Every structure is written in C-alpha cells, then in structure tokens.
Amino acid sequence: MVQLTRGTWAQAGTSLDFKTGNWRSTQRPVHVHAKAACHAACPAGEDQQAWFALLQEQKVQDAWVSLVHANPMPGVTGRVCPHPCETACNRTGVDGALAIHNVERWLGDEAVRLGWDYPVEPPAANAPTVAIVGAGPGGISAAYHCVRLGMKAEIFEALPEAGGLLRSAIPPTRLPRNALDGELNRILDLPGITLNTRQRLGRDLTIDGLRAQFAAVLLSPGCELPKHWSVKGAVPADLHEGLQLLRDFMDHGALPDAAKGDVIVHGGGNTAMDICRIMKRAGAKSVTLITASGLPGPGTAPDDIINVVPRELEEAQEEGIEIIDHATVSRLIMKGSRVTGVEIVSLKKEAGKDGRKRRVEFEGTERVVSVDMVVPCVGEQVEPEAFEGYLDGAYFWPDNPFGRIADRVFAIGDARGNRGTVAAAIGDGRLAAEAVAAELSGEADPFADERPVMELDGLNTAYYAGSSRARVAKLPVSERTFEAEIEGPISRSEALAEAQRCLSCGNCLACDNCWTMCPDNAVIKTTELAMDGSHYVFDYDYCKGCGLCVQECPTGYIQSVPETA
Amino acid sequence: MAPRSDTSKRLSELRMKHGRPPASPLEPKAEKAETLREAQPRFRGLESGHRACQGCGEALAARLVMESAGPDVMVANATGCLEVFSTPWPQSAWRVPWIHSLFENSAAVASGMEAAMKAKGKNTKVLSFGGDGGTYDIGFQALSGMLERHHNVLYVTYDNEAYMNTGIQRSSSTPHAATTTTSPAGKERMGKRHLKKDLLSIIAAHHIPYAASASVAYPADLQRKVRYAMGVEGPTFLVIHSPCPLGWRHDSALTVEVARRAVQCGLFPLVELERGALTNIMPIREPRPVADYLELQGRFAHLFRKDDYRAQEELDHLQALADHNIETYGLKGEGLDPMDSTGMSHVRRGGPLAGRS
Structure with missing residues (x-):
C-alpha cells in the first residue's frame, strides 16, 4: 500500500501562544461607570439610575432603600420637585424622558403605606448630638442623615409644627398634608431625633449657646424676610x-x-x-x-x-x-x-x-x-436677627460644598443664596451631615463625586426599543379645588414598566454585546472576577483595540482610553 | 475495572490538554484549574490569537458560526483571509478538525469528508467555509456539484465583497460602483461597472433544503440560522455579510454599524429559502437611504464628490438596486415587529410590555 506523505498540521487552539494584544497601538477599551445624567442633575444627590435598576428586578423595597440613602422624603420631592433629573434624562432625545417624579412619589407612598423601615440603626447612647436649627426639608434631611451616620440630632423649630415651607407655603393641591405628615412623622419618629418646637433662634437660643452645648450646629432657617x-x-x-x-x-x-x-x-x-x-x-x-x-x-x-x-x-x-x-x-x-x-x-x-x-x-x-x-x-432673604457675624449680606455664602461657614457651623437650604428647591435643601442636609460625621471621627471632608457625566451622544441608541412615557391622569380644571391633589398617582405596573424604559446610561446592563461582538474572543464573561459592576473583563493579551465593543456598547459603559505603558 | 484501551487514554489526554469536560464520570478531570477562558459558557471553535485585522467582520462571523455549530463538527476551508489568519504555521486558532486544500475545492473536500464520515458511521457534521472569491467565483462549480450530489454539508460563505487577502481585487460579489484595486474609480469608471452576482438565486435553483443570508450586525439571527441549518439533513447554504475595515475603508470600530446599515437600507437583504422558495425575511422597519450605508465607507467615497455629475447618478443607481431588493423580497415592514431590522437589535430595555401602547 502506498504511504501518503503527511500534510502540515497544527494542534488545536495553539494560536493562543501568539498574543495579539501587542497590536494595540493607540486605544484600549475600559469599563467606565460614568454618572447618569439624571444623577448628575439631582440637587438631592439621588442616583435615579441605581434605584430604577432595582425596580427593573422588581425589587421595590430595595429601590426605596437605595433612594432614601440620599433623600429621605421621596413622597414629598416626587410632588414638589421641579425634577431637573427629567430635564437631563437622555431619553428626552429619544422618545421622552422617564416619568421619574411619578415613580419617586409612588415609592415614597408605598413606603408609608407598607411601613418600610428606614435603613438606620439607633445611635449609641454616647453618640455625639448635632443641633439643627429649622425643621424644613433641609433640617429634616440633616437630622435623618445624622442618625444614618450614627449621630443624634436635636432640631429646634420656631413654629409649632415641623415642615418649614413644605407646610407653610406649598399648597395642598401640590402636596397634600397627609402625604407630607406621613413621611415627615416617620422620620421624626426615628430613634435619635428630637424635635423642639416653638424655639426661635435669637429669642430662645443663640448660635454660640448651641455651639457650646452640641457637637455641631447646622443652620437651616430658610428665607423668611421678603426682599424689598x-x-x-x-x-x-x-x-x-x-x-x-x-x-x-x-x-x-x-x-x-x-x-x-x-x-x-x-x-x-x-x-x-x-x-x-x-x-x-x-x-x-x-x-x-x-x-x-x-x-x-x-x-x-x-x-x-x-x-x-x-x-x-x-x-x-x-x-x-x-x-x-x-x-x-x-x-x-x-x-x-x-x-x-x-x-x-x-x-x-x-x-x-x-x-x-x-x-x-x-x-x-x-x-x-x-x-x-x-x-x-421677587424672592426672600434670611431674617438677619440672631445670625449676626454669620451672614454675608442677605444670605450665607459658604465656600465649600458642605456648607461650612465657621468651625462646626454649617448653613444649608434656601438660606444659602444660590439654592431654591426642596431637593437642594435635602442635598445640603446630607452633605453637611456627612462632613460633620467625618470631622467628628477625625477624617478629612468626604470626596465629591467627580465622575464624568454620560450624555446622549455616548450611547448607542440602536439597541433601545421605543417606548412612550407613562401618562398620569390630572384633575380636570373644573374639578380643581384648594385641597384636592391635581396630579394623580401612578400604578405599580405603570411604575415597573416605566423603570424598564431606563437606558442605564453609563452603567453596564449585561446585554452581552461586547462578549458577542468581539472578533478576537477577547471579552471574557465572568460573574466572579469582574469587580467593576459588570459581568465582563477584557483579555488585553488578545484585544487588538479595534473599538467595536466601544461602538456597540448601548450604555457607553465601555470607553476608549489612550494606550499607556 | 477493565484496563482502558489506548484510544480512551489518548482521548482523556487530549481532553485534559484542551480543558474539555470529561465525557464520563470514569474519566479523570483536568488536573489544573479551569482558566477563565476555558470556563466561558460557549464553545470557542475559533480561538484568540488569530491574525485577523482589527475589527474583522469575517473573524466575527466565523466565531459566531463556530459557537453555534460546534463542537461536533469538521471544517473544510477554502484559501482566503479566513484560512490565512486562522492558521499561521505552526499554530492554529481552530479547536475542531480543520482541513485546507486549495482555493477552488473546499466544497469538494467537504463532500469527501462527509462521505468518509458516512462510511465510518459517524454523525459529525461537515462545514465548508469560503470567502466570496472562493464561493462566487473560484469554487463555484465545486459548490454546485456538492449541492447537486446532496451532501450533508453546511456551506458558509463569508462575503466581504472582494479578494481582500490578495489586496482588494474585485470579485463577482463586489457591489456595483465600489472601488477596488482592479475596479478603481476614476476618469473612466465610477468603481466596479458590473453588478453584484445574485448568488442566492443560483443556490435556490439547486432546490436544496435550506439557504439563507445573515449579517454580523444581527448575531442572534445569524446563530439561529446556523442552528437551523445544523439540524437539516442534506446540503445547506449560508451567506454572511462580513464588513472588511481594510478593503471597505471604514473605521475598525464601525464594522457592526456598517453591516447594520447595509441591512437597513435594503442592499443586503436577510432572507431564508427552503427548496428554492422564499420562506422568511427580516422586515425593514424604516428603510434608510443607501447613502447612510455608503457614506461610512472609503470604497464609495467617489459617490459623494460634488464636482462629478456621475456621482449622483451612481448613488441613485444603488438606491434603485436597494429599492428593487425591498420590492422583490417584500422587505418593507409593517409596524413594530420585534423580529425586524430594528427590533432584532434591541437589548431588553423599554421593549414591548403588556399593558403599554
């Protein structure tokens, strides 16, 4: 029998010995968790995308917990906030912004209805106590965040009831009083928060007296004096x-x-x-x-x-x-x-x-x-009585994001000249409480989140299906009174459907596009080893830097960066 | 326990070496821990380390085909980019039995492999791969013969619309008006003078059980077609539109975008034929103008020259060809279809939900 000569042959998969990663000349793909535009725009510091992601998994209570990590009053802000998050929402440029405020309000109302516990522990008996002047949204938020961070809070309010301008100046057609009280009382009932009403700074208290008695003083007096x-x-x-x-x-x-x-x-x-x-x-x-x-x-x-x-x-x-x-x-x-x-x-x-x-x-x-x-x-300014030495003109003008205007004294909310929304006051309360907590434990001020913002042009919208914004019923003009709330609620199914519209800007949504479309098999799927919140790692040994995954990532989570080293 | 035969020992050695799971509880597991790459939840038929250019559409297409066809397959590969970049001596990126013989005969080689498998009583499916040169032109008669003899082979052609491996020469698959080194745009001609060969109709005339076109822009659709063809007994044929950043002169990151626009404008219709009859198409939700597709590619740059009266004429010609495709295959979609050229791309965000308009 004739013996044929053997052809050339190679063993299976041996091309792995050749590392094509050294072909990359200028760019490499990396995972970048940019800020969603809604998050960047929120004065209260909510990460709307994070709680929408939990809603997408039908985890409603977890979504609320994630939300109140920044803002303890979603039922209130869902009603009164001018929602800059919706203005910034990248879906505006596709088929209409998400109905963020409606879903936020629904989460807040669900928490009150079902009595979900705020994610706070009772503070230790010897925990430091922070004095808070004013029980408006800024003061309430500050008190809540003090407790969340392991401190106690003592609030001093000039009026007989807490709520500040939420109670005195926002009509019930926008914020029904049971919605306000439901949320407010749950926060005031938290262990570690004491409310002293009918205590006016200047008459019953002084800043210097509070400074001597408490670990820190947070001023949220609001603006009471009409501008001339x-x-x-x-x-x-x-x-x-x-x-x-x-x-x-x-x-x-x-x-x-x-x-x-x-x-x-x-x-x-x-x-x-x-x-x-x-x-x-x-x-x-x-x-x-x-x-x-x-x-x-x-x-x-x-x-x-x-x-x-x-x-x-x-x-x-x-x-x-x-x-x-x-x-x-x-x-x-x-x-x-x-x-x-x-x-x-x-x-x-x-x-x-x-x-x-x-x-x-x-x-x-x-x-x-x-x-x-x-x-x-035409606007109001701070009633100057009792704040001599702290006011700068008509307002407080702290030179730092935490509102620090003197040693252990912070100003938050409308009393700062460039504020003007409930959400901004809530955000100020959180930042001031965080700064106080850091200061009392001897640490430096917390870092501001300086991640870049993901804009619409960073997304690949070919991967998103069209879906219109939830429509919420409103009271017809003829039925509007001084009491009845004008904007109606959103149902559970509508809220969950709205969550599905979130584009997940700047954050991995585990669509597998990078894993599926890499011509070089250089994207590895793993749930154990990807530490950055995605399910994928790049195998730079083989990645040639073509940029396909960057282009085809729907959310902009994969970005090209210059090759170094 | 009876001593293992030599073959099973050899098999377990091979399994250990390549990290494949043991075939039975009796076989020893691989001693070293699985690497992340080995633990991937998909079959890696075409492994990393191959020498395809950055953003290669053909490498992507072949990887996708192998994932859904493998691992129990053998491949006959015609000469071309795929053959060259996947097997630089002495290495191979393939993890299945793979044979390269010549440019013109991959279908004939596959026919022989299939006959051999049949003789040995094995069910291993034979795949035959070729580029558009090896399929539309050089290997065409071998392919026709294979189809006519009704071999149980899946023939896949990776259509990048020119001889890219040898330096971008025109093939019979090169679209009208594209510039290549042998059909350069200039004073005499606006790129290729002739039309792209309608190969699928010729294949259809063989009345084989299944023939389809697919695109790298729609991996789920592509892999469904491969899986369907794998289940068919008899000759099947798949043509995959695979952009070539080098030959089409577009950015390597745009491979999928270019392929998607080719489908969405109607120049590359995604269709399925059974026994020569049209059985399925991917509808186009909103047909895009062909200019959207052409403008991304340097090979059509001369069609956008404002100072040449022939440019608009050729643009209109290509638009007419796309419209003709849409008409002939009935590609115009009706409303929102999750399986149309727009819906197939969507990741699950904002998709149709019960109770929403």
Missing part, C-alpha cells in the same frame, strides 16, 4: 407680598378684598405660580403673571426659561392664568396710595460689554393696564 420691592421708589400702601399672602391663605384661608378684581403678580418662581393659581381659584377676575424670563419653547435659551416646575406652568395656563413673559413693571399708577394700574415694559436679558447678562428695557413698548392689586413675588 418698589417700582422706582413707589410702594402701594396695601402691599401684600407673595409668600406672606400664601402663608396667610394657608393659615386661615382668606385673601384681601382687592384679590377679587384684576390682579398682577410680579415674579417668576414657584411661589408666584402658586399664588396666581390660588387667587384665580379664589375668584379673582383675572390673574396675570409678569416675568422677566421667557416661556419654554424652541426660541428660548435654557438659562432664560421661567424657573418653575414645568407641569405647574402647564396647569396654570390650563386654568387661565395669563403670562406676560420678557416684561417687567416699570411704573405704578396710584390713586392716592392705592394702585389702580401698572405700566408694563418689555425687556430681555442681553449680554453687555463685559459678557455678563443684564436686563435691557425696550423703550417704546410701554403699555398701561388697570389693576386692583399688585403682588410682588
């Missing part, structure tokens, strides 16, 4: 300032007689919006808001849009509030000391010589409107 308002020096004799009017109305349910006629509200915040709607509902003939900002629309610059919760603006317009944007009151027309009309002039913020924007009134656009009442809502 006049038009070229003229002030009506019967001036009612917006926030005061709102508080009076919430207290005893009545408005001045002039509010039955034509009313002009001058300002551009949520208080202005609330007072407009209350007066309209209380029977004002007409209510007109005059604001220097613009209405949201394609032609309006983002920093020029009126600073109110978008859905509040929508609802106000439904209810017949007229809005004159890009305008201001230029003259009061008085009969004696009473207002009978105002002159309105158009204006806009324009960049000046030095590039800074200033308001420019346009000559020739003046018009006169007859009115019965003008309500200024």
Whole structure:
C-alpha cells in the first residue's frame, strides 16, 4: 500500500501562544461607570439610575432603600420637585424622558403605606448630638442623615409644627398634608431625633449657646424676610407680598378684598405660580403673571426659561392664568396710595460689554393696564436677627460644598443664596451631615463625586426599543379645588414598566454585546472576577483595540482610553 | 475495572490538554484549574490569537458560526483571509478538525469528508467555509456539484465583497460602483461597472433544503440560522455579510454599524429559502437611504464628490438596486415587529410590555 506523505498540521487552539494584544497601538477599551445624567442633575444627590435598576428586578423595597440613602422624603420631592433629573434624562432625545417624579412619589407612598423601615440603626447612647436649627426639608434631611451616620440630632423649630415651607407655603393641591405628615412623622419618629418646637433662634437660643452645648450646629432657617420691592421708589400702601399672602391663605384661608378684581403678580418662581393659581381659584377676575424670563419653547435659551416646575406652568395656563413673559413693571399708577394700574415694559436679558447678562428695557413698548392689586413675588432673604457675624449680606455664602461657614457651623437650604428647591435643601442636609460625621471621627471632608457625566451622544441608541412615557391622569380644571391633589398617582405596573424604559446610561446592563461582538474572543464573561459592576473583563493579551465593543456598547459603559505603558 | 484501551487514554489526554469536560464520570478531570477562558459558557471553535485585522467582520462571523455549530463538527476551508489568519504555521486558532486544500475545492473536500464520515458511521457534521472569491467565483462549480450530489454539508460563505487577502481585487460579489484595486474609480469608471452576482438565486435553483443570508450586525439571527441549518439533513447554504475595515475603508470600530446599515437600507437583504422558495425575511422597519450605508465607507467615497455629475447618478443607481431588493423580497415592514431590522437589535430595555401602547 502506498504511504501518503503527511500534510502540515497544527494542534488545536495553539494560536493562543501568539498574543495579539501587542497590536494595540493607540486605544484600549475600559469599563467606565460614568454618572447618569439624571444623577448628575439631582440637587438631592439621588442616583435615579441605581434605584430604577432595582425596580427593573422588581425589587421595590430595595429601590426605596437605595433612594432614601440620599433623600429621605421621596413622597414629598416626587410632588414638589421641579425634577431637573427629567430635564437631563437622555431619553428626552429619544422618545421622552422617564416619568421619574411619578415613580419617586409612588415609592415614597408605598413606603408609608407598607411601613418600610428606614435603613438606620439607633445611635449609641454616647453618640455625639448635632443641633439643627429649622425643621424644613433641609433640617429634616440633616437630622435623618445624622442618625444614618450614627449621630443624634436635636432640631429646634420656631413654629409649632415641623415642615418649614413644605407646610407653610406649598399648597395642598401640590402636596397634600397627609402625604407630607406621613413621611415627615416617620422620620421624626426615628430613634435619635428630637424635635423642639416653638424655639426661635435669637429669642430662645443663640448660635454660640448651641455651639457650646452640641457637637455641631447646622443652620437651616430658610428665607423668611421678603426682599424689598418698589417700582422706582413707589410702594402701594396695601402691599401684600407673595409668600406672606400664601402663608396667610394657608393659615386661615382668606385673601384681601382687592384679590377679587384684576390682579398682577410680579415674579417668576414657584411661589408666584402658586399664588396666581390660588387667587384665580379664589375668584379673582383675572390673574396675570409678569416675568422677566421667557416661556419654554424652541426660541428660548435654557438659562432664560421661567424657573418653575414645568407641569405647574402647564396647569396654570390650563386654568387661565395669563403670562406676560420678557416684561417687567416699570411704573405704578396710584390713586392716592392705592394702585389702580401698572405700566408694563418689555425687556430681555442681553449680554453687555463685559459678557455678563443684564436686563435691557425696550423703550417704546410701554403699555398701561388697570389693576386692583399688585403682588410682588421677587424672592426672600434670611431674617438677619440672631445670625449676626454669620451672614454675608442677605444670605450665607459658604465656600465649600458642605456648607461650612465657621468651625462646626454649617448653613444649608434656601438660606444659602444660590439654592431654591426642596431637593437642594435635602442635598445640603446630607452633605453637611456627612462632613460633620467625618470631622467628628477625625477624617478629612468626604470626596465629591467627580465622575464624568454620560450624555446622549455616548450611547448607542440602536439597541433601545421605543417606548412612550407613562401618562398620569390630572384633575380636570373644573374639578380643581384648594385641597384636592391635581396630579394623580401612578400604578405599580405603570411604575415597573416605566423603570424598564431606563437606558442605564453609563452603567453596564449585561446585554452581552461586547462578549458577542468581539472578533478576537477577547471579552471574557465572568460573574466572579469582574469587580467593576459588570459581568465582563477584557483579555488585553488578545484585544487588538479595534473599538467595536466601544461602538456597540448601548450604555457607553465601555470607553476608549489612550494606550499607556 | 477493565484496563482502558489506548484510544480512551489518548482521548482523556487530549481532553485534559484542551480543558474539555470529561465525557464520563470514569474519566479523570483536568488536573489544573479551569482558566477563565476555558470556563466561558460557549464553545470557542475559533480561538484568540488569530491574525485577523482589527475589527474583522469575517473573524466575527466565523466565531459566531463556530459557537453555534460546534463542537461536533469538521471544517473544510477554502484559501482566503479566513484560512490565512486562522492558521499561521505552526499554530492554529481552530479547536475542531480543520482541513485546507486549495482555493477552488473546499466544497469538494467537504463532500469527501462527509462521505468518509458516512462510511465510518459517524454523525459529525461537515462545514465548508469560503470567502466570496472562493464561493462566487473560484469554487463555484465545486459548490454546485456538492449541492447537486446532496451532501450533508453546511456551506458558509463569508462575503466581504472582494479578494481582500490578495489586496482588494474585485470579485463577482463586489457591489456595483465600489472601488477596488482592479475596479478603481476614476476618469473612466465610477468603481466596479458590473453588478453584484445574485448568488442566492443560483443556490435556490439547486432546490436544496435550506439557504439563507445573515449579517454580523444581527448575531442572534445569524446563530439561529446556523442552528437551523445544523439540524437539516442534506446540503445547506449560508451567506454572511462580513464588513472588511481594510478593503471597505471604514473605521475598525464601525464594522457592526456598517453591516447594520447595509441591512437597513435594503442592499443586503436577510432572507431564508427552503427548496428554492422564499420562506422568511427580516422586515425593514424604516428603510434608510443607501447613502447612510455608503457614506461610512472609503470604497464609495467617489459617490459623494460634488464636482462629478456621475456621482449622483451612481448613488441613485444603488438606491434603485436597494429599492428593487425591498420590492422583490417584500422587505418593507409593517409596524413594530420585534423580529425586524430594528427590533432584532434591541437589548431588553423599554421593549414591548403588556399593558403599554
């Protein structure tokens, strides 16, 4: 028999001896857990993506626990927050932002309904005690975070009840009192939190006294003093300032007689919006808001849009509030000391010589409107009494994110000049408590999260199916009262479905794309060894650096970085 | 216990060496701990360390085919990129029996391998691999013969639309108007003058049990087609659109994106044929203009020259070809289909859920 010569042959899989990893010349793929845009935008520091991920696994209580790690009052913020998270949501550029505030509110309500325990331990008997001035959202958040971090908190509140402006200035149509009390009382009942009501700084207490007695002092007095308002020096004799009017109305349910006629509200915040709607509902003939900002629309610059919760603006317009944007009151027309009309002039913020924007009134656009009442809502400042030596002008201006204004003294919430939302106050409370905890245990200040933010252009949207935002029922205009909540709740199934819409920006969602699409078999799937929150590791011995996985990663979790070493 | 035969000893040695699990409880487990690579929950038929270029579509396609076909397979491979980059002497990236003989005869070699398996009473499936050169042109008659003799072989052609291994020469699979070294765009011509050969129709004329086209942009669809073909007794045929960053002149990271756009514009229809009849297609949800696909590739750059009147004409020609495909195969989707060219990509976020519109 003829013996054939053997052909050339090689043993199976021996190409592994050849490390193609040294072909990489400039770039290598790495896992980067960038901040989701919602998380980056949240003044309270919530990681919405983290709790949505738990909701996707149907772990509802775990999602709430993850949420209250940053914000103990989701039921409140889900109702009153202007939700910058939704504005930032990358899904806005695909098919509409997630209904984050609706789901947040649902989680908060579920926790109250089912009595879920806050993730805190009772503080030790000898734990340091922190004094907190003011029981508004900032103070409550600070107290909660002090307990969460193993300290005790003693709150001093001037009014007979806790809640601050959540109780005194936000109408029940936005925040029903049972929703507020349900959440608030659960926090105040936590072991280690003591609430002292009717204790006013300056009358019953002093900052220096508190400093001597407590481990640290957190100031969250809010802003109680209306900013001075006049038009070229003229002030009506019967001036009612917006926030005061709102508080009076919430207290005893009545408005001045002039509010039955034509009313002009001058300002551009949520208080202005609330007072407009209350007066309209209380029977004002007409209510007109005059604001220097613009209405949201394609032609309006983002920093020029009126600073109110978008859905509040929508609802106000439904209810017949007229809005004159890009305008201001230029003259009061008085009969004696009473207002009978105002002159309105158009204006806009324009960049000046030095590039800074200033308001420019346009000559020739003046018009006169007859009115019965003008309500200024131009903001408030800190009541300076009792804060001498700590205030810088009208507000506190700490030079650090934790709010430290003196040794062991911190300022949080609206009393800081550049705040203005409940969520910001809650975030301030957390940061201050964390700084106090670090200081008392002799550590340096905690690190700020400086990870980069994942924007829409970092995602590969080919991998996401379209899905429209959950629609939530609203009370029709004809049925709106002073009490009933206007925005309806979201159901469990709707909330869980909404969670499925989360794009998981910047975070691995274990889709297997990198593992499936690597031509070089250089992505290894493992649950044990991937320590970075994903299920994959790169085998740099063989990765040629083609960048396919970077391109095809839906969430931007895989990024190219320059090859070093 | 009876002493093991020499064969079983040799087998267990081989298993130990390659980290395969023991075939029976009697066989010893591999002594060294499994490496992460060995522990992968998929069959690694085409292993790392091969010399394909960065972002190679063909390497990706072959890896995907081997994962769903293996491990009980043998491969006959025609000359071409795949053969060259996977077996640089004295190494091999394959972890199955694999034979290379010549450019033109992989189907013939596979026919012989299949006959040998049949004679030995074994069920090992034989795969035959070739590029578009080895299939559309050089190995075409061997392929036709194999199909006609009804061998139980799955023939896979990795279609990167030119002879890439030898330096990007045109093949009969090169699309119209693409520039290659032998069909350069210039004063005389706007790239290749002729049309891409409609191979699938020729294959269909053999009335074989199963023939399909697939794309590396849709790995789940590709692997389903391989698994289906593996279960068919008789000749089956698969053509896989495999972008070549070098020859098509696109960024190596864009391989899948380019392939996806080829499907979504209609220039590379994903279809399945049984006994010559069209049985399934992947619908296109929203057909994209062909320019979306072409603009990513340097081989079509001359179609975007503003100063050449022929550019628009050729763009329109390619658009007409894509529209013709959509018409002929009925590719236009109706509504949201999770199995269409858009839905097949989706990872499970925001997919259709009960109770949502």
